[in-house]
Amino acid sequence: MKKNYLLWDVIERKCRISIIELEKTLEQIKENENDIIVKSLFVYGVSTFECALTDILRAFCKAEPHKIPSQEMKFTKDQILEQEEHLVEIFLDNGINNLAYGSLEKYAATFAKLLEINKLSHIDELIEVKETRNLIVHNNLVVNRLYLSKCKDSCRRASEMDINKPLSFDKEYARKSIELCINIFRDEIVTELKTKYGAYTKIKAMKEIWAELFQSSILEFDKYWDYDESEHLIGFKKDDIEALFRVGYSTTEKTLMALIMMHYWGSIRQIENINADIFNLNNMYGERKTKYLFLQDVLDRYPELFTQDI
16 A cells, blocks of 8 residues: 655645635624625635635545545446546545535544544534525525524524524624634644644655665765754755766666656756656666655655755
């Protein structure tokens, strides 16, 4: 089975972008008085929150496929023949989509269990917020029995008497709802995940991959890569890579280093006497081919590796 890596750097960046997006949405709600705009911003904010959870869950399940929240799935013959290399991703998407379109309570419980963090607080309030969003999108904010059945008694904002009547909604409700999403996401989810998984950096993954590829004493990781205390990649240390290619590397090491440098720079034109022929699979055999295919697969699946952060 392919070796997978959890890159907290990537997950944290996605979380940061989602929090910024939610905060911008909140500011727009505070600044707008137009009811249609406020409703639209509310719907967008709740969807942003849900998408962020799904992105996190997908990243973790990609790193640990055995945690995919689905026990079985039927594949057609065409899927197996045409999508053989992507069956795990199809299985992953199917499992997460089934979970995401189900009960938020079940989703939140599964999310916490798979990621091994505490259950989310205020889940009943979140359910009511989601069901209000659904009423806006699907029923013109008119109360129906589905809303009543999904929301818990403590948070339900309507009763049987209100069926077929508009659910109350104003700017203050929208503001409090998006603030709730921000607080849960930033102060609970991201904080707990960072504490538990913050050590799973890109540099950690790069070191593991480097050790798989190179055993030579002249190819020590820290002699080639510069990174800061937070383990963000600053850059490649060696200015005269061409001299190293001329003197110190075996043929296998040249091929692997050239592929890494091509990924890092975007080309290998900075290395004289190295051209695309070095990647000809017909000229490879044994360990060289195995390591090359391993590296190519890793870089395809994790394009953030061996790329500059700051």
